[in-house]
Amino acid sequence: MATPDREGPFREAAFRDPARASAMSGAIAKAVSALGRSPVTVMHVCGSHEQAIAKYGLRAVLPRELHVIMGPGCPVCVTDAPEVDEGVALALQGAHVATYGDMLRVPGSSLSLADAQAEGARVHLVYSVDQAVGLARRIRGEVVFFATGFETTAVATAAAVSRGVPSNFSILCAHKYIPPAMDVVAGIPGSKVEGFLAAGHAATITGWSVFEPFVARHRLPVVVAGFEPLDILAALLRAVERIRAGSPRVDNVYPRCVTKDGNRRAQEAMWRVFERADGRWRGIGEVPGGSLRLREAFGGLDARRRFAIDATGLPARTPRPDAAQCLCGAIMSGIASPGDCPLYADACTPEHPVGACMVSSEGTCRIWHEYGGHPDLGDIT
Amino acid sequence: MSRVDGPGARIGLTHGAGGRAMRALIEQVCLAGLGAGALDDGIGLQALDDGAAVRAGSGWMVLTTDSHVVKPIFFPGGDIGRLAVCGTVNDLAVMGATERPILTCALIVEEGFPRDDLERVYLSIRTACEEAGAAVAAGDTKVMGRGELDGLVLNTAGVAFCERPVPDAGLSPGDRVLVTGPIGDHGMAVVVARHALALEGDLRSDVAPVNGLVRAALAAGRTSITAMKDPTRSGTSGALHEMARKSRVGIVIDERSVPVRPSVRSAAGLLGLDPLVMACEGRAVIGVSADRADAVLDALRAHPLGRGAACIGRCIGAHAGAVILDTGVGRRLLAEPEGEPLPRIC
Numbered sequence: 001m002a003t004p005d006r007e008g009p010f011r012e013a014a015f016r017d018p019a020r021a022s023a024m025s026g027a028i029a030k031a032v033s034a035l036g037r038s039p040v041t042v043m044h045v046c047g048s049h050e051q052a053i054a055k056y057g058l059r060a061v062l063p064r065e066l067h068v069i070m071g072p073g074c075p076v077c078v079t080d081a082p083e084v085d086e087g088v089a090l091a092l093q094g095a096h097v098a099t100y101g102d103m104l105r106v107p108g109s110s111l112s113l114a115d116a117q118a119e120g121a122r123v124h125l126v127y128s129v130d131q132a133v134g135l136a137r138r139i140r141g142e143v144v145f146f147a148t149g150f151e152t153t154a155v156a157t158a159a160a161v162s163r164g165v166p167s168n169f170s171i172l173c174a175h176k177y178i179p180p181a182m183d184v185v186a187g188i189p190g191s192k193v194e195g196f197l198a199a200g201h202a203a204t205i206t207g208w209s210v211f212e213p214f215v216a217r218h219r220l221p222v223v224v225a226g227f228e229p230l231d232i233l234a235a236l237l238r239a240v241e242r243i244r245a246g247s248p249r250v251d252n253v254y255p256r257c258v259t260k261d262g263n264r265r266a267q268e269a270m271w272r273v274f275e276r277a278d279g280r281w282r283g284i285g286e287v288p289g290g291s292l293r294l295r296e297a298f299g300g301l302d303a304r305r306r307f308a309i310d311a312t313g314l315p316a317r318t319p320r321p322d323a324a325q326c327l328c329g330a331i332m333s334g335i336a337s338p339g340d341c342p343l344y345a346d347a348c349t350p351e352h353p354v355g356a357c358m359v360s361s362e363g364t365c366r367i368w369h370e371y372g373g374h375p376d377l378g379d380i381t
Numbered sequence: 382m383s384r385v386d387g388p389g390a391r392i393g394l395t396h397g398a399g400g401r402a403m404r405a406l407i408e409q410v411c412l413a414g415l416g417a418g419a420l421d422d423g424i425g426l427q428a429l430d431d432g433a434a435v436r437a438g439s440g441w442m443v444l445t446t447d448s449h450v451v452k453p454i455f456f457p458g459g460d461i462g463r464l465a466v467c468g469t470v471n472d473l474a475v476m477g478a479t480e481r482p483i484l485t486c487a488l489i490v491e492e493g494f495p496r497d498d499l500e501r502v503y504l505s506i507r508t509a510c511e512e513a514g515a516a517v518a519a520g521d522t523k524v525m526g527r528g529e530l531d532g533l534v535l536n537t538a539g540v541a542f543c544e545r546p547v548p549d550a551g552l553s554p555g556d557r558v559l560v561t562g563p564i565g566d567h568g569m570a571v572v573v574a575r576h577a578l579a580l581e582g583d584l585r586s587d588v589a590p591v592n593g594l595v596r597a598a599l600a601a602g603r604t605s606i607t608a609m610k611d612p613t614r615s616g617t618s619g620a621l622h623e624m625a626r627k628s629r630v631g632i633v634i635d636e637r638s639v640p641v642r643p644s645v646r647s648a649a650g651l652l653g654l655d656p657l658v659m660a661c662e663g664r665a666v667i668g669v670s671a672d673r674a675d676a677v678l679d680a681l682r683a684h685p686l687g688r689g690a691a692c693i694g695r696c697i698g699a700h701a702g703a704v705i706l707d708t709g710v711g712r713r714l715l716a717e718p719e720g721e722p723l724p725r726i727c
Contacts, residue, residue, distance in 0.1 A: 056711030057712040061712070372713050
């Protein structure tokens, strides 16, 4: 992704420069204090943003009044339980189910794919759709690619379909489309979110203009941000400035990768293969236009058409007695943070996860757990 | 803290990985089972330090024991024999006992194990002992049936004497924290060898006896050296967490000062591993009061095994028990390692 710019190749150190970071967090503190109220809440919708914020410890250098929260940005987490059930049922019916590693342990309403694997089902871990296609070329049985993820992985799925796949290959599509979910979250009654950061990698494909209708509808600023510490700080500064000025618009502070119109070829590939549909996101609920499904022309590749998927016969899962306390849904909606959950880091850990947010490496709880949570470290100099 | 893994618990691999789960197991099963067992004077089992220190005449006897299993038995930079000697010598050294370590070495070997390999292992034991000025004074040999054991297990015990034992719990606010060289070499070399990952770059274990190096540090720092620890399982992060918790201080680590070889850094990035949690087998973590930190650092760097020594952090009174990572652009807690670090592959 490191596209060369006019100044030469991408130098990551330049985007982790302590002096610039310190100046930037100082500017953010000033801008927030000029707003004169607390809290000021900015939501990002991307696991990679949360990773970077947590890994570099950026919250410790932000003013306490600025709350940076993660919304529904973990594609694995928002994959709904009935979708997982379909994958499990297919695997137990004898299909080879190929999927990304993070999906393996995500609980369905019955088993997880890992549980199915333990019962003898053939579940394959892949790093790309191409590996799943390769698997289908090598073996005789039916291979179903359990396709999850946002625009970034949807484009890869579409590209593989466009290149052509063997006849024993099909797709169980659980791809999601982010912009409508932002609408849902922004519209939650009592939402405190005053601005959004948008994910730079997805925007590389969609272009930043995709967020203009959102801004017009909700009167909330959107800043497209990259993933280095300075990218994120710059985006937060811009978001706070927009909030203060009361002039919401889309800003692109990731111009080294993102353009207004995005990657047209990728978009064409994606929309040639997929169309938007209404669907459920785990923890969020119904998201109008928030799911992608295969277009009619590719119906032959749709595992839901090719097979009679029967998830009704799956053994009922006895939920852990503490599962009812899990706050994943509220966390993904940005209403709660992992620290609010009574299970976080105690009964719920990456080794014994209760909710999807602790399973996926893109999940808020998992990221917080890995990077030491969110203690107040603002006092250390 | 939660009990060792709920009802009907079995021992899992995490319980041996040097993190929280292992501490829980030791506290709830080993310490509870053995009863108090505290020494009237000195450092006993309850301290869970690198070794024990018992009064002996006007000085102290330091003793430790260690069992060694490693896959593969031969790895880039060393083998199980060298590891056994260095592990024991280093545990004694970071307790302050650096002179003439006396070891025992018990061998448990699986039926069918190649005799040539065993000879290689014993040659390594001898070489490592010569480097450390150590001697194996007693031993034991058992052979187990095929499949009852995976190849080879070595158990070593060691004893050495010193005037003043150095605990891992002696840090005070203001103290500096040093490491004696680049971190994570051993853990990374073994992970890459174990999973047969074809990575470019020279990834070799740092396995070496550090008693000579620690002796040089003690000579330069004397009583200003307040704490030492052997950053083996769970790596530098695990050692720092134990030191912070037992000393009741916060430790602030400057991430950019932590020495990591470029080959280890890039392998770590590729495999999704953090060098801070990868084991070292030829390093020590040393706490020293601020006024003597430079002198100790100079002494370390003058030693062949300490050329890459660095000051990586400082102790504070706030956030007692926590290890805080200053990333240069922000700060966060360093999470305590919980299990065997696994590469993001397989």
